[in-house]
Amino acid sequence: MKILINLLKEAQDKKGYLSEKVMKGLSEKYDIPLSRLYGVATFYMHLKITPQGKNIIEVCGSPSCILNNGNTVEKSFEEELKIEAGETTKDKQFTLYKVSCIGCCDEAPAALINGKAYTKLTSEKVKKIIKELRSKESSKTKPRKKK
């Protein structure tokens, strides 16, 4: 059964966001008006119609996380990445969002990074995570040493 929200998510999984080209292709393939496709895509927070950073960080801003130093953790991310919530770093590696409850209230404060849950965060943990993600990226682009 063709479920539109699944189709949009699958299309987004491939390129990281739903470009106009992709949306036009979906519109033609499934005979759905473009305006409706965009209406659906822009309704949901996880569907993006603009390019995103390589790593998407969603910091939880709900009461249970706030009551467990959530604001400090959010600030740590902002300081480490030098951006504010809603922005992408200049090198396009990270996009930071502040989101509603992600369901990790018993392991607060928490964040979703690339869809995976990172819990019981502290400023130190945040620094470590960002460092690891950055080094992962640079090890990919490092030229292989000639034998």
Add this chain to the structure above:
Amino acid sequence: MQILKKTQLKSWKKAQEIGAEKVLELLEKKGLVGRGGAAFPTAKKWRIAKSQPVEERYVVCNADEGEPGTFKDKLIIKKNAETMVEGIIIASWTIGAKQAFIYLRGEYEYLRKKLERQIKEVLKKAKTDIKIDVVRGAGAYVCGEETAILQSIQGFRGQSMYKPPYPPVEGLWGKPTVVNNVETLTCASQAILFDDWDTNLRLFSISGCVQKPGVYELPLGIKMSEIIKIAKPKNKLKAMSFGCFGGIMPINENMPVTNETICQNQCHHGAYSVILIDETYNVVDICLSIAKFYTYESCGKCTPCREGTIRMLNLLKQVRDGRASKKDLETLNEFAHHVEETALCGLGQTSGEHIITALIHFRKDFEEYTKEKKAKDKLKNKK
């Protein structure tokens, strides 16, 4: 924990042996009610859908657990998904549905691959041609509401529809659809199989200013003091909030936690998510975080919720910044009531609860921040 007991397809076998009517009678006898927050008798809902004079029917498992402070369904999906899937099969078979959906919230995407594997295994072992598809939620709290979830599945913006028509009469594509919570369907499978299934146990999601947050299976009527003992607060507790929508009330250690006692404090129990707040916090700051949540999650369809939620947020910001007068507090209360009375769906109808209850029980916290108080304090300090 009772909720983690596995039925291993024995419940499905029993259901087929005793027949659909006996299944419904059994669930009625055991008193199973919905665990998503509305507490509607499960068998009654299934009966309504079953009795509609149409061929197609659907079952939707609502795994869009989005209420802040709620994480019990996550536990079930992680630790006892097979029983939940069995519950979906039994529900579908009982009402005569051939297709079921699990609407899994986007924030639980990391649980999806394992869940899909488990669905495949259970369906194979159950030897049924009932289909179960996972719908990938995409970050909208409102899609936990039963009409919004149906709009989302049908490929529309996940905005609520007014009721009637009720989903068990007219749901997906106009056909009777049963929307049940993850916990409800798991309990259905267990209630059919286990003779000693206890209907009074509830999953309390406890979090906040505590050292031992978590999901605790406790009986209804348990004293507040017991819950506090289990959770081990870090400091002296001041208030508790039932999710975001249930309202904020003061701690009453002797209060047994039941529907009646909670209502007496102008609150709602919902799915029994308890967020405990201690004395180091001003309730206004909690209200601010809750108001931000509603402003962000409002679906935008109806005037009172779309415009009212952001107005309530802005008023709270004014309060917090010391720019609000007593009159502004009255406006805040007025519109919190107004949005609740005139909004289209459950989200809007509960979006002002935190403000209304906080103003009733914690008015002093608000007045701390008002211009009048600031002026008074200034005068006091001058002296």
Add this chain to the structure above:
Amino acid sequence: MKITIDGKEHEVDEKKRILQICEDIGIEVPTLCYHKDLFPESRCRICLVQKDGKLVTSCSTYPTEGCSIITKNEKVKKARERNLELMQPSAPVCGPEDDFEICKIYKEVGLPQTRFENIKDYPQDLGASVIRDDNLCINCGRCVQTCGEIQNVYAIDFMTRAHSEHVSPYNNKNLSEVACIKCGQCIMNCPVGAIRESPHIEEVEKALADPKKHVVAQTAPSIRAALGELFDMEPGTLVTGKMVTSLRKCGFDKVFDVDLGADLTIMEEASEFLHRVKTGGTLPMITTCCPGWILMMEHFHHDLLPNMSTCKSPHEMLGMLIKTYYSEKSGIPAKDIVVVSIMPCTAKKYESQRPELDSAVDYVLTTRELGRLIKRKKIDFVKLSDDEFDTPLGISTGAGAVFGASGGVMEAALRTAYEFATGKGVEKLEFDQIRGTKGIKDGKIIINGKEIRFAVASGGANIKKLLAKKDQYHFIEMMACPGGCIGGGGQPIYTDPEVLQKRAMAIYQEDAGKPLRKSHENPIIK
């Protein structure tokens, strides 16, 4: 079932919603997002009533046995006002020329004082035909449903959610950048005037005030059937004479009749059709005088290009004649002539600006704009005497007049085609099978022993339905607006579908009252 409304007991149909029940018994409940032709979404929350103590929206709620409904008390009044107050920071304040539905509500409850400030800051979407201002929008959703379900164009939809939910074409584009057919039906259904026609009154006023300019007005058939409504006259009152008088009083130097252009169009249309039938040309032949339909064809049905007739639209034909034939006859150089078409149509504003058309028409004013112009000149329309169109370009036949209603072009074309082909007049001039405001109508006629099947559709959704079975027919008329031009995007705004029927009757009345009823009998054409 028996229920109580405002203290009185009533026997009601349980299948009707409370709003309709109140309407039936004459109780007025204010509404904004509710519309008879559209699915009630219950967004605005203005139509609140109290049902057994609880506030509910009357547009979406059914009565229950023995329930008590209260439509007027302090609680209901205050609730409605609070929702208006929540809309107020951005909804329009209503100037003296505005008469949108929200203006009528303000007249009753007074302009609500709002304690909130405006937080919207959307750029305006200015186009050739239709302009939108999201800052005034109250998210009623009527335009979205109209463009989607009724017109089948889907140019706009709601975007984002919560307080930033707004109506827009996809990906923040302007209407001119997407497949919009400029039919203006969205304007007809907007209760707050957040969508309007692209205005040209100022330019026309300037030309009228310029002594060097010879300003000519030409009026479409549909104007005379609806203009009176803007002056509180009964819908369906034919006001041809007053319309001409008012235009002269506004300062127009000459008033010509687009119905003559319609007659001209028919000469070409009928000839082309017969030619195609004779020589095996592409059939069905589809009419092209509706610019909204042309845009629809260009955006969605390019493959139909060979089927389209090659005739220009009536006002363009007449505009051309004005700047050539009339200019010559009157001795006024074409560059000093300003042609203003009064149209029921917003798409014609775009049509006259299309570079590939090389239009002779300088400005297009909608019926509503003409109404505003008349009011600005402080002319008492209702008291005007009847005048005649100017010659030579004011003489028309009944066939030209019926263009205004859906099925009219077909009827006019068949009257002439039949006579051209057979040498004698058609038995009955009125083709009842294709008269009226029904969405799709069809019929057949024998011409020289051959059965010619014809069909007409009005409104986008009906066009889609007819296209699915187009090959059953030889000749098809397509109108983008429901009911034809009488329901065009530039006409006075109506909410009662009966108004459309009454306007159609006025058109047929004009046709019946004409001495000449076939286009080819028009002396100017001869």
